[in-house]
Structure formats: C-alpha cells, structure tokens
Amino acid sequence: MTGSARPHALTVGRRQLLLAGGALGLGAAAAGFSPSRAWAQPRFQSDPFALGVASGDPWPDGAVLWTKIAPDPLAVDGLGGMPPRKVQVGWEVATDERFHKVVRRGGTFAVPELGHSVHVEVNGLEPxxxxxxxxxxxxxxxxVGRTRTAPPPWARLRELNFAAVSCQAWFEGFYTAYRHLAEEDLAVVFHLGDYIYENPIDANGGVRKTPVAPELRPEPYDLTQYRLRHALHRYDPDIIAAHQAHPFVLVWDDHEIDDNWVGDIPKAGNTPDQDPAVWGRRKTAAFQAYYEYLPLRRPNKPSGTQAQLYRRLGYGRLADFHVLDTRQYRADQACGDRTSDCADRLLPGRTVLGPEQEAWLYEGLGTSRARWNIIPQQIPVTQVDTVPGPGRAFVMDFWDGYKPARDRLFDELVRRNVSNPVVLTGDMHRHMAADLTLDFDDPGSRTVGVEFVATSISTKMDGEDLDQGGRNLLDANEHIKFTSYQRGYLRCSLTEDACRADFRVLPYVTRPGAPVSTRTSFVTENGRPGLQSA
Incomplete structure (x- = not known):
C-alpha cells in the first residue's frame, strides 16, 4: 500500500532477509482445533504470504513464529481470500539464510476459525x-524471517540492543520509521500499543491518498471489521520488513479496541457500546483479531473478553523485562476522563494494573537478579502537568489519574531495592525523557528511576521538533528533561554500566522516503538513577 508496489512484491530487510527465494510456510498453534475439512490441493491466485512473516517473545530455547495465509488480505469479507477450509503448512528453522543447515522443521494447520493465522512455538534451539x-x-x-533467541538466565552479556515503538495510525502517515527499524542491529522490539486505530477512515485513506473500500472505512465493531482494520495496518511493506527482521514483544493499549477503554467500560459517549452485550461482543472480536494478526504465544490467546498479556522475559543477568497491561485491569478514569486536577484521582485504592498484576510485578521486581529491570508499558508514569505557571492539569488516562497506584509502585521500588528500574512508554505521540522521583512537587526528592517515552510511528502526522505542548511540558515539569513531537522510535543499548536511549526521528511521514536521525540521547548509569545527556 506504500508507494506503487504491492507490499509482498518488495524485497527489503537487514542483510537481505526478504529475498524472494525464501520459503516461509504456515505453522498453526491450532492443530487439532478446527472441525473444518482440509483443503488438500490449495491453489492461490496471488501470494498466500502477502502479509509476510514475524516472530515474537524470544526465550532461551526458541520463539513463536507467525504467518497468515491471506492471498487477498483486504478482501472485504475479512477472510483474506481464503475458503472456510484448513490448510496444511510446513515450517523450517535454520542457522543460515539459505537453509543449508536446518535445525527444526514441522507441520501444522492454518484454520479458518483463527483467520488462517499460524502461531508455531519452536523450542530446542540454542540460546x-x-x-x-x-x-x-x-x-x-x-x-525468510530472522529471529534471535534470548540468552540463558546465567549469561553475562556485554551489550543488549532493543527498540520501543507505538502508535501507528495507517491513515495519518507512512511507516517509513519501520523501514529504518528493519535495518537496525537489534535483539528485540517492544511494541507498546495502538497497533491499529479504530477511527473511521475517509475514502482516500487520509494522508496516504489511497482509495479505501467502503467496507474498511467504518469504526469496527465485529470480527470481520477488526480483521479488515488489522489487515489494512499490516499490509504495508515497511511494517512487514520490520517484523521479518526482528522478533517483537507486543502488548495492546486502547485503540486496538476503542479510545480510552477500561476493562468492562467503553469510551464515554460511544452510544452503541453502552449496551454491555454490545461491548462484550466488540471486545471479543477485537481480542481475537489482535491475536490472529500478531506473533503471540498460546498463553496470550484470548478467551472471549479475557486475555493475559502481561508477562516477563529475561536476557541473562543483564536485564529482566516486566511487560505490563495498563488497560485491561484498571479502575475507570477519574473526573469524567477530563484533563484536570480533581480530588478523585487521589482516592486510595485506585489501580492501573489491578491487584493480581500489581502483586506479580512487585514480586518479579523484588526477586530479579538482573542488573537492569526494564518495564515496558503503555501510558506515562511520570507526572505530566500540562499547564505552565500557576495551577495544574493532568491527563486522567495517564498514571497521574491514578496517583495512589504510582505511589505504591515507587514505594515498592525503594522497599525492595530494585536494581536500576527503567520504564518504557508509548501513547503520547511524542518522545520524552524524565526522571522518576518520589515526590514530583519537591525538587529535592529522591530519584528512583527513569522513563523513556517513544513517539508514534505515524499517529498525528509529521509533528515538529518542539511544539507548544512540548514547551509547556518542559516549563511545568522540572523532572522532564526532553521532548520532541516528531515521529520515530526509541533505540536502546544496555551494558552492565549504563542504559543509553537514542531518540530516533523522521522529518516527515505524510509522504514516503524520509531519512532517520538521532535527535538526542540520554544515559542512566548503573546504581545512579537519573538522566544524563549522552
């Protein structure tokens, strides 16, 4: 959909990973799941792998491998050009790009009940x-896709490179940032939410000026519509290239279903969703489509309106990643979800994570033996006063709307003597670097960690380096050290001594072909919480 070429016809990726001669079949976690009959002699009018391949959630002996049989990804019935029959798929894993040294192979079925998606969990690999x-x-x-396994728990790594991305409204910009991300030398990419956007789309595809079929334009409510919305966001050569080049670890935020949804509570004012039955069906459909289109493990597979996405991944003795779901278990936004400084945001017991996830996080942080404890999650943890000068105003969807929850988190970081906490965040559509202090209103308060916020891939279009909103944030929040409203992604490098964050930016995304550069970099040192310019 980007430019004039069909996405699956392009060959792009680090070290020529996307060579046309590569073989990637479908491995399905759904073998034995489907009552549908097998399609014994499938024939396709076009590339059945038009959406590419992906891997995710690396562990020391393997990863999950994904693909989806979809010769016509944007077919308006949401079936990807496939009949309602299961298809046998083979898969192989090798140590070389030409598959001279195959180390694992197998077969499974891609079934219509899961949109002919395939999730193969490969193990028995070397760390x-x-x-x-x-x-x-x-x-x-x-x-051919590339992945990389995690090191064993006892390994001492010299360096670990990873990235964080978020927020990719297809109709608000091209995915050029993903093209550059595919060329980076990374062990893993963390996607922090808003993989799709549910907003209505105009007939010309927003800034892309690409005609969009009427069936793809409305706000989605059922499984067909959510499948189409994922297909639209996913059917792009740049995002396909990034998934082929690196394993991803993914967690949702709000736009995967509905803006600012909370648990069983839809966005205020969305009339159809106020019927609990309608909202339940919508969540079920959105959850299933999310799983179908992304490289997620079997434990992340939804059951109706429930799905567990919070999980922990280890990278030797260097880093533990505590991946959070800040959307599904939280209390409703305070103050009618209006930007303000109302007293309700201070009520004891307010939670972002819910009791079970909160206890899981504290236990994991407290028992971690890693040098760095990285917390990928969705919404800003740091205090974000949006009004310079007298008076204050906070976004109720951020942790500011749940101050007791943030206080509990920071208290636990201190009480458990957590080693080098670093928060990775999306959602804001801007880059940001901030110190995390026990009392943001006291300039002398103790710093307990740092937060790096990754800007959007395309949401909010081109942006600018320092907009008025950014100036307000810097004026009103002494602990916020940097912000930029350009599009891009966050690249991080960990050693035993330091965590470095490079804020990668693009000058424009409303047309393809933008270059990428590092706007600025910050470092936080081992045992010295707080930001320093690199």
Whole structure:
C-alpha cells in the first residue's frame, strides 16, 4: 500500500532477509482445533504470504513464529481470500539464510476459525543466537524471517540492543520509521500499543491518498471489521520488513479496541457500546483479531473478553523485562476522563494494573537478579502537568489519574531495592525523557528511576521538533528533561554500566522516503538513577 508496489512484491530487510527465494510456510498453534475439512490441493491466485512473516517473545530455547495465509488480505469479507477450509503448512528453522543447515522443521494447520493465522512455538534451539525461518504451503514459499533467541538466565552479556515503538495510525502517515527499524542491529522490539486505530477512515485513506473500500472505512465493531482494520495496518511493506527482521514483544493499549477503554467500560459517549452485550461482543472480536494478526504465544490467546498479556522475559543477568497491561485491569478514569486536577484521582485504592498484576510485578521486581529491570508499558508514569505557571492539569488516562497506584509502585521500588528500574512508554505521540522521583512537587526528592517515552510511528502526522505542548511540558515539569513531537522510535543499548536511549526521528511521514536521525540521547548509569545527556 506504500508507494506503487504491492507490499509482498518488495524485497527489503537487514542483510537481505526478504529475498524472494525464501520459503516461509504456515505453522498453526491450532492443530487439532478446527472441525473444518482440509483443503488438500490449495491453489492461490496471488501470494498466500502477502502479509509476510514475524516472530515474537524470544526465550532461551526458541520463539513463536507467525504467518497468515491471506492471498487477498483486504478482501472485504475479512477472510483474506481464503475458503472456510484448513490448510496444511510446513515450517523450517535454520542457522543460515539459505537453509543449508536446518535445525527444526514441522507441520501444522492454518484454520479458518483463527483467520488462517499460524502461531508455531519452536523450542530446542540454542540460546543467544540468530536463526532464520520460513513457511511453505503446497509448494509456495514465504519470505525468510530472522529471529534471535534470548540468552540463558546465567549469561553475562556485554551489550543488549532493543527498540520501543507505538502508535501507528495507517491513515495519518507512512511507516517509513519501520523501514529504518528493519535495518537496525537489534535483539528485540517492544511494541507498546495502538497497533491499529479504530477511527473511521475517509475514502482516500487520509494522508496516504489511497482509495479505501467502503467496507474498511467504518469504526469496527465485529470480527470481520477488526480483521479488515488489522489487515489494512499490516499490509504495508515497511511494517512487514520490520517484523521479518526482528522478533517483537507486543502488548495492546486502547485503540486496538476503542479510545480510552477500561476493562468492562467503553469510551464515554460511544452510544452503541453502552449496551454491555454490545461491548462484550466488540471486545471479543477485537481480542481475537489482535491475536490472529500478531506473533503471540498460546498463553496470550484470548478467551472471549479475557486475555493475559502481561508477562516477563529475561536476557541473562543483564536485564529482566516486566511487560505490563495498563488497560485491561484498571479502575475507570477519574473526573469524567477530563484533563484536570480533581480530588478523585487521589482516592486510595485506585489501580492501573489491578491487584493480581500489581502483586506479580512487585514480586518479579523484588526477586530479579538482573542488573537492569526494564518495564515496558503503555501510558506515562511520570507526572505530566500540562499547564505552565500557576495551577495544574493532568491527563486522567495517564498514571497521574491514578496517583495512589504510582505511589505504591515507587514505594515498592525503594522497599525492595530494585536494581536500576527503567520504564518504557508509548501513547503520547511524542518522545520524552524524565526522571522518576518520589515526590514530583519537591525538587529535592529522591530519584528512583527513569522513563523513556517513544513517539508514534505515524499517529498525528509529521509533528515538529518542539511544539507548544512540548514547551509547556518542559516549563511545568522540572523532572522532564526532553521532548520532541516528531515521529520515530526509541533505540536502546544496555551494558552492565549504563542504559543509553537514542531518540530516533523522521522529518516527515505524510509522504514516503524520509531519512532517520538521532535527535538526542540520554544515559542512566548503573546504581545512579537519573538522566544524563549522552
């Protein structure tokens, strides 16, 4: 959809990963799940792997491998050009791109009940090494994907490179940032939410000036519509390239369903959702489509309106990643979800994570033996006063709307003597770096960690380096050291001594082809919480 070429026809990626000769078949976690009959002799009018391949959630002996059989990803019935029959798929993992040294192979079914998506959990691999994988269906081959396993728990790493991304409204910009991300040398990418946007789309596809079929334009409510919305966001050569090049760890925020939804509570004012039955069906559909289109493990597979996405990944003795879901278990936004400084945001017991996830996080932080404790999550933890000068105003959807929850988190960081906490955040559509202090209103308060916020991939279009909103944030919040309203992503490098964050930016996304550069970099040192300019 980007430019004039069809996404699956392009060959892009670090070290020529997307060579056309690669074979990538479909591995399905749903083998034995489907009552549908097998399609014994499938024939496709176009590339059955048009949406590419992906890997996710690396562990020391493997990863999950994903693909989706969809020769016509934008078919308006949401079925991707497939009949209601299961298809047998083969998969291979090798240590080389040409598959001379295949170390694992197998087969499974892509079933219509899961949109012919495939989630193969491969194990038995060696830790801390690069692998290549591919799928095959009836003689047709996918592109070759690259993944990398995590190191064993006892390993001492010299360096770990990773990235954080978020917020990619297809109709508000091109995915050029993903093209550059595909070329980075990274072990893993954390997607912090808003993989799709549910907003209505105009007939010309927003800034992309690409005609969009009427069936793809409305705000989604059912499974067909959510499948189409994912297909639209996913059917792009740049995002396909990024998924082929790196394993992703993904968690949702709000736009995967509805802006600012909370648990069983839809966005205020969205009339159809006020019927609990309608909202339940919508959540069920959105959750299933999210799983179908992304490289998630079996434990992340939803059951109706429930799905567990919070989880922990370890990278040797260097880092533990505590991935949070700040959307599904929280209390409703205070103060009618209006930007303000109302007293309700201070009520004891307010929670962002819910009791079970909160206890899980504290236990994991307290028992971690890693040098760095990284917390990928969705919404700003730091205090974000939006009004300079007298008076204050906070966004109720941020942790500011749940101050007791933030206080509990910071108290636990101190009480458990957590080693080097670093929060990774999305949602804001701006880059930001901030110190996390026990009392943001006291300039002398103790700093307990740092927060790096990754700007959007495309949401809010081009933006600018320092907009008025950014100036207000810097004026009103002494602990916020940097912000930029340009599009891009966050690149991080960990050593035993320091965590470095490079804020990568693009000058424009409303047309393709933008270059990427590092706007600025910050470092936080081992045992010295707080930001320093790199």
């Amino acid at each position: 801390a090494r690069e692998y290549f994988y591919r799928f095959r269906v009836h003689g047709e081959f996918s592109p």
